[in-house]
Amino acid sequence: ALASGYHNQPEMTQEKFKPSFLDETKTLFRTGDLGKQTAPGIIEFMGRKDNQVKVNGYRIDPGEIEYQLTRYAPIERAIVLPVQVNNQTQLSAYCQTDKTLEIAEIRELLAKLLPVYMIPSYFIFLKQFPLTRHGKLDLHSLRELRETGKSLVNSNYVTPRNYLESNLVSIWEKILSKHPIGIFDNFFEIGGHSLLLSRVVTRVHKELNVSVKLADFFKVPTIAGLATLISQTQYNYQEPISAIPPQKSYPM
Numbered sequence: 001a002l003a004s005g006y007h008n009q010p011e012m013t014q015e016k017f018k019p020s021f022l023d024e025t026k027t028l029f030r031t032g033d034l035g036k037q038t039a040p041g042i043i044e045f046m047g048r049k050d051n052q053v054k055v056n057g058y059r060i061d062p063g064e065i066e067y068q069l070t071r072y073a074p075i076e077r078a079i080v081l082p083v084q085v086n087n088q089t090q091l092s093a094y095c096q097t098d099k100t101l102e103i104a105e106i107r108e109l110l111a112k113l114l115p116v117y118m119i120p121s122y123f124i125f126l127k128q129f130p131l132t133r134h135g136k137l138d139l140h141s142l143r144e145l146r147e148t149g150k151s152l153v154n155s156n157y158v159t160p161r162n163y164l165e166s167n168l169v170s171i172w173e174k175i176l177s178k179h180p181i182g183i184f185d186n187f188f189e190i191g192g193h194s195l196l197l198s199r200v201v202t203r204v205h206k207e208l209n210v211s212v213k214l215a216d217f218f219k220v221p222t223i224a225g226l227a228t229l230i231s232q233t234q235y236n237y238q239e240p241i242s243a244i245p246p247q248k249s250y251p252m
Helices: 010-016 062-070 103-111 139-150 163-176 194-208 214-219 223-231
Strands: 017-019 027-029 033-039 042-048 053-055 058-060 077-085 088-096 122-126
Touching (some): 010 017, 053 088, 058 062, 062 088, 062 103, 088 139, 122 139, 194 214, 214 223
Antiparallel strands (some): 017 027, 053 058
């Protein structure tokens, strides 16, 4: 799905479209990827020339997210890195600050500035970034901190308290392929990301006849918070009078 140039942008076209080194009668497009030719007609992909990463099908420049994070006064410096979680690439943000910050507040702020797929799934707050013995940023240590931070998520399982929470739990468990999910588990800290979030919104509308905005999830990323929001007057939701939450049991 690539054209022969950029519309009304001859300078950019000249920069990105170059004569092929294999056949000067043909044109190559400069993608920004690095590769090496291992055999005639075979090019081995080696990574990006710039800092762009591909997350859930989207090309993302972490620098754009870092810039928006540092516009938030308490955050002095920010680094955004791709991390592998359950064989999926997700974004983890590391923020240098000496303040106690609320993740929900930062997510809500970013939701006003960036597309939902650019909002990190994880946030780690540090008073000082780790450095190597040469004084450079230690990216390996940062990634290890995300693994440590994951274990800090509240692991106390709380069952649904009503019919609405039970239905929401069922939807989350199907989409996240995770059992059980408690009503206080954070969607983004148990494997949720932007594409799965869109599926949750669609399923909630289909099964509960409730229209939930993507931005709502950044304000209340738990079953308990979302159920409270849905129950408010701006949503057309009426719980069945005789509804009894389905009981679930899980092996201990």
